[in-house]
Amino acid sequence: MRLFSFAVTWLIAFNCFAAQTDEKAPAKRIVALAPHIVEMLYEIGAGDNIVGTLAHADYPESAKDIPRIGDYKGVNFEQLLALKPDLVIAWQGGNNQQDIEKIKSLGIDIAFSSPTKIENVAKELRLFGQLTGYEVNAEKQARAFESALNQLKQDYQNKQTLSVFYQLWDAPLTTVRSDTWLSKQVEICGGKTIFDATKTPYPQVSIEAVIAQKPQVIVVPMSGETSKDVSEFWHGWVDIPAVKHKQFIITNADLVHRFTPRMLSGISDMCEKMDAARKIYQ
Template identity: 45%
Template sequence: MLKLTFSIVLAFAFSVSAKPAERIIALAPHIVENLYAIGAGERIVGTVAYADYPEAAKQLPQIGDYQGISVEKILALKPDLIIAWKNASHAPMLEKLESFGVDVIYSEAKYLDKLPDELLRLGKITGLGSQAQQQADLFTKRLDELKAQYEQSASLAVFYQLWPSPLMTVGGESWLQQVFNVCNVKNVFADATTDYPQISIENVLLKSPQVIVISEEKSEQDRESIKWQQWPSVPAVKHKQYISVDADLLHRYSYRMLEGISDLCGKLNVSRAHYKTMKVEHDNVE
């Protein structure tokens, strides 16, 4: 299903030698992107399916996917470090690799504004601290600019369609929820008890969102689409306020997420303008 890399604080669970890592296996697309961002892309000797950015990453050997990895292929690549996302399906294989003496560290995301910390820690283990610092500073600066740009904007009630079948959204303490805060909009499922709840169409109808955001994700699976036009009583449907976003930008905990956030906030601002115009016209009629 989704290959979400929903983590924010990079927690290193194992000590790593002071010697910079030279042969790295990166077990998530966002880890690959962040390594390239700090100039360590050439040190990656293996990765997983969907690690497709930048273009050079498509040429890297793949040793598995979200559901599993090959211990044999990894050992054959002779890595001195594995950087993994905390994925339950990978856990048994990673434990076996550790028993063979391979160093493993973990990436775990929870806070949007902590991504610079991940870049800095990657810089530390690769010996590329100055490049990592530069990218971290740029990320912080741009994120602060986006927050300032929209902090005074009128709020909107937004439904985020994470996946159509089963229908899933975001809420709770997910870092995607924090993206809505940057855009200064209200996620109608912000009070969900889980970060990525499965919901029903009826749940959405009761929330009456003003905007429906639909994530578009690359997948080998056929995705069912929801014909929201069937429910014209929903404000988003009535006013045709649908927004499509690139999941590769928003769902990966990488420096590129700023592109996705900027795109989402900009499109939501267009919806704001629509509702503002509707209100002015309504007030004029009265």
């Protein structure tokens, strides 16, 4: 009986030791393959662990000093291997799939960022916290994001609904379908994008199609370095209420097009501008 008890005790101890040794140590040398991944790693305090990234990772300011090993077209694998990362965080659906498969084949640990809706930002923060050992700070940031998002939804949930044309691009004229995460941003502000039955989530449309929908507001995202007069594109199309009343809302694409906590700043700005537009239609 004593021998049996000893065997059981030894087995339990061995399994606990095996579980501990199987746990991966927090990543210390990370290659982040998207700007939003870089930004969120900094958000939880793990920015100094990033040893490489791709072009356009420009926030916070210190992120500009991270070595670049490629761009949206692909990764330079010679540079990647020279960095000796213990973890690569890739953007599922945003990075080249062939690059992802090659990273796997090289035996480099890889994790994925795969946000598809606004609420996923909190989930991603928690994931990155687990990967880096910054769970406590990640949880704090995730809860702050969830609280701010819920407050923003409450602030605008009973506002007059505005019809919105979201001008993602002008050549060719491209918009968003109503079930996309960009349309959901508009919905938080009490707006409704005007195309909901298209085959693709980001369809090309004609000006005639926009005229037929008569949007009250036209939302145009722009990066911080872009400057142009949006009204010139729509000059003369006064059958569109947004054009007639000059209701063009410029949003910061660097905020609203990245899955990071700063997204809420961009949404909040859009909501305030849409609230001002409501006064025109009351």
